[in-house]
Amino acid sequence: MSVKHRIVDLLVVGGGTAGIVGAKTAAGLGARTLLVEQARTGGDCLWTGCVPSKTLLSAAEHATPVRALTGQPPEFATVRERIFAAINTIAPVDSVAALEASGVEVLTGALVFRAPGVAEVDDRQIRFRQALIATGGAPATTVIPGLDPSRVVTSETIWDLDARPGRLAIVGGGPIACELGQAFARLGSQVTMVVRSGILPKEDPDAADLIRASLAHDGVHLRENTTIEHALTTDTGSMLQMQDGTTLKADTVLMAIGRVPRTAGLGLERLGVTLDGGGHIVTDTRMRTSNPLIWAAGDVTAHPQFTHLAGVHASVAAANAVLGLKRQISTTVPRVTFTSPEVAAVGLTTADAGLGHRARTVLHTHVDRAVTEDHTGGFSRLVVDRHGKILGATIVGPRAGESLSEVTLAVQKGLTTSDIAGTTHPYPSYSDGVWNAAVADVRERLASPLMRRATAALLWGRRRWLDRPAPHRRDR
Ligand SMILES: Cc1cc2nc3c(=O)[nH]c(=O)nc-3n(C[C@H](O)[C@H](O)[C@H](O)COP(=O)(O)OP(=O)(O)OC[C@H]3O[C@@H](n4cnc5c(N)ncnc54)[C@H](O)[C@@H]3O)c2cc1C
Numbered sequence: 001m002s003v004k005h006r007i008v009d010l011l012v013v014g015g016g017t018a019g020i021v022g023a024k025t026a027a028g029l030g031a032r033t034l035l036v037e038q039a040r041t042g043g044d045c046l047w048t049g050c051v052p053s054k055t056l057l058s059a060a061e062h063a064t065p066v067r068a069l070t071g072q073p074p075e076f077a078t079v080r081e082r083i084f085a086a087i088n089t090i091a092p093v094d095s096v097a098a099l100e101a102s103g104v105e106v107l108t109g110a111l112v113f114r115a116p117g118v119a120e121v122d123d124r125q126i127r128f129r130q131a132l133i134a135t136g137g138a139p140a141t142t143v144i145p146g147l148d149p150s151r152v153v154t155s156e157t158i159w160d161l162d163a164r165p166g167r168l169a170i171v172g173g174g175p176i177a178c179e180l181g182q183a184f185a186r187l188g189s190q191v192t193m194v195v196r197s198g199i200l201p202k203e204d205p206d207a208a209d210l211i212r213a214s215l216a217h218d219g220v221h222l223r224e225n226t227t228i229e230h231a232l233t234t235d236t237g238s239m240l241q242m243q244d245g246t247t248l249k250a251d252t253v254l255m256a257i258g259r260v261p262r263t264a265g266l267g268l269e270r271l272g273v274t275l276d277g278g279g280h281i282v283t284d285t286r287m288r289t290s291n292p293l294i295w296a297a298g299d300v301t302a303h304p305q306f307t308h309l310a311g312v313h314a315s316v317a318a319a320n321a322v323l324g325l326k327r328q329i330s331t332t333v334p335r336v337t338f339t340s341p342e343v344a345a346v347g348l349t350t351a352d353a354g355l356g357h358r359a360r361t362v363l364h365t366h367v368d369r370a371v372t373e374d375h376t377g378g379f380s381r382l383v384v385d386r387h388g389k390i391l392g393a394t395i396v397g398p399r400a401g402e403s404l405s406e407v408t409l410a411v412q413k414g415l416t417t418s419d420i421a422g423t424t425h426p427y428p429s430y431s432d433g434v435w436n437a438a439v440a441d442v443r444e445r446l447a448s449p450l451m452r453r454a455t456a457a458l459l460w461g462r463r464r465w466l467d468r469p470a471p472h473r474r475d476r
Pocket residue numbers: 013014015016017018019036037038039040041042043044045046048049050051053054109110111112134135136137155176262266297298299300305306307308309310338
């Protein structure tokens with residue numbers, strides 16, 4: 001095996017989004033790059049995360065009017081076929097062949113670090129100058145006494161179900177629970193979400209309220225601020241006993257209570273790589289770990305767990321590693337929960353906003369596109385400072401994720417509401433919500449006593465100019 005005798009410039013561990021982007025970046029810069037993946041390249045996003053969940057949501061959305069007409073949900077087998085088709089369409093981009101075509105050498109197996117500069121995959125030794133750890137994470141689980149494990153699924157195993165669950169209990173209220181809960185309810189399952197907190201605890205409370213209402217409209221039962229204490233499993237399903245004294249019957253229980261990083265067993269202690277209390281790899285803003293020759297990106301770090309972030313951070317890490325650059329990651333992180341309506345957010349929410357910051361909100365009852373499509377139950381909200389600098393945004397509505405990119409750029413570049421207000425937006429579009437929120441902010445600033453005095457002075461001067469006797473007047 002050629003790998004055994006060569007020192008690689010960058011050893012990439014993990015073939016998910018972070019690993020693939022990091023490896024392609026390094027190879028593109030001319031570095032000798034080896035990627036080791038223990039299972040299949042593509043990672044969580046392709047096989048069990050973004051791609052299947054967004055396809056399921058789309059299938060569920062199309063099912064809603066059909067169910068209203070026929071009273072019947074679509075065949076679950078047809079939904080599954082659609083999911084597999086989407087995965088198969090996207091898979092070639094993340095394949096071993098695509099990596100090799102980009103100049104990356106790929107090895108299959110579980111890697112363990114043996115010493116600085118030395119790793120092993122099965123009985124093969126690898127020598128490396130630097131490494132990028134991109135081993136991702138796995139669904140967190142909790143043991144519920146009395147619950148038969150064969151009735152429990154996670155975001156990794158739910159895609160193996162060959163029949164739609166009749167009664168689906170979901171433990172959790174984050175993006176996974178909300179997205180999959182809404183989708184399965186629309187596909188005909190009886191869904192109950194059991195949430196220790198309120199749903200979507202990281203989002204603007206008004207956004208969470210809209211999703212709460214939307215889930216209820218789709219028939220999802222919400223049990224918030226409680227959890228399952230124990231269960232009794234029989235042939236006909238599980239009886240779940242809640243902390244609040246109520247009970248719930250379920251055929252299948254989906255655990256969606258967060259994710260744990262895959263750092264155990266990698267041998268990171270031999271490299272002097274520091275982990276936080278949750279087992280995540282700690283990085284600096286250049287994506288360097290406590291060992292300056294070891295880099296990390298993606299869900300294995302303590303950064304928010306998104307595919308776009310995994311890719312961007314891996315690209316920064318790989319470029320810094322192989323070229324010795326000092327590129328920093330951005331702190332501007334957009335996120336979208338793909339429920340119906342979508343919840344899209346970046347930067348500060350109203351809950352994070354400090355003194356002197358204010359929120360500018362346009363309800364979508366005032367956005368003409370939302371009116372024409374009869375989807376007015378959303379809003380666009382900007383969080384701004386006293387000078388109109390945009391610090392964050394939350395948008396709830398159809399295609400909110402698309403409208404968010406403009407505000408993400410504004411936050412990243414320190415733009416103000418005047419910049420957005422002065423940019424022509426096409427009519428009628430959902431991005432009118434953001435535009436109108438910016439215009440409202442500019443108008444209010446123009447209405448401040450200082451600005452009023454300034455405009456009054458200009459107006460006075462203009463009048464005097466225009467009222468000068470005609471022969472001396474030269475209009476401007
Ligand atoms: C249901 C669901 C929906 C999601 N939807 C979205 C979404 O819409 N948008 C979004 O931005 N994010 C979404 N995410 C999150 C997104 O999937 C992850 O943030 C992203 O995939 C993380 O990529 P990664 O490369 O860090 O890790 P992973 O994709 O987990 O890749 C890590 C890889 O490392 C391999 N590996 C681990 N240990 C070793 C070892 N010792 N040796 C060799 N290989 C190893 C694993 O086999 C795996 O292939 C979703 C997640 C879930 C679960």
